[in-house]
Amino acid sequence: MQDTALLQEEILRLKEQKNAIILAHNYQRGEVQDIADVTGDSLELARAAAGMDGDVIVFCGVDFMAETAAILSPEKTVLLPAPDACCPMAGMVTVDELRFTRARYPEAAVVCYVNTTADVKAESDICCTSANAVKVVNAVHEDTVIFVPDKNLGQYAARFTDKKVLPWEGFCLVHDRYTPADVSLAKQAHPGAVALVHPECRPEVIDLADHVASTSGIISHVKSAPENEFIIGTENGILHRLARECPGKRCYPLSDTAICANMKKTDLVKVRDALVTLQPRITVPEEIATRARGAIERMLAL
Ligand code: 13P
Ligand code: SF4
Secondary structure (H helix, E strand, O other): OOOOHHHHHHHHHHHHHOOOEEEOOEEEEHHOOOOOOEEOOHHHHHHHHHHOOOOEEEEEEEEEHHHHHHHHOOOOOEEOOOOOOHHHHHHHOHHHHHHHHHHHHHOEEEEOOOOOOOHHOOOOOOOOOOOOOHHHHHHHHOOEEEOOOOOHHOOOOOOOOOEEHHHHHHHOOOOHOOOHHHHHHHHHHHHOEEEEEEEOOOHHHHOOEEEEEEHHHHHHHHHHHOOOOEEOOOOOHHHHHHHOOOOOOOOEEEEHHHOOOOOOOHHHHHHHHHHHOOEOOOOOOOOHHHHHHHHHHHHOOO
């Protein structure tokens, strides 16, 4: 086992040498978040990937996030230190299935959650993240929206629009596991605590929450709220930032088992090795990247 502080120092040295930036999702291991230039939600990381200087982006997250960075910054070397870190939900919609559904509803717009493969993005009209799904659904011209792949996020967006939303059947293995009983028990254990949940949760869990937001939205809410105690209904990697950035507040996980195994595949050794070898590199074929970029840029322009 190598010493954490020594590895972190080595990474920061290599980062300078290679003119690299490190982006980390809010669910990453704490020690990985601590060496990142930007730690954030999917929207913040996509914006950072599109706008930051540097020759190399080290993406500490899962594959669709690194793909999005490669699509937005094709001139940069994009590295995914844990190449097997994937999002199972992104695998729940394929291009063929989406084309089939589009043919059934030719009048509909396709809104794809950023948690999709590049080729599904390429088949979509516009992309969204959990931070802007409601805004994106309301922004399309069509009255019907095929929303892929997260049924819970699609149903959540449907609450705030007059449009007809056709949610896909996908779900997040972590968020879909929370139950209303988890929320009731947590509220009994922490009376007065504010319950914050992610919109990937089931509708019946969302109904019991006090506030619904993306991961960075949850952090902003805890920072600015007058209350001191919060129940956090999203993957538990977020507790690291909450502890660091909101030291006076107490945050309790809605479930101790809310861990995304894929998000935890990245560790400091893999980040260091990626910077040394400039591998594993993520690239997207230009033909797919061009069409997928359209869907992502339409979102970023909103
Ligand atoms: P956000 O950080 O964008 O809310 O995303 C949650 C998520 O599950 C990413 O995989
Ligand atoms: Fe995918 Fe859920 Fe893991 Fe996010 S937390 S990467 S949506 S499985």
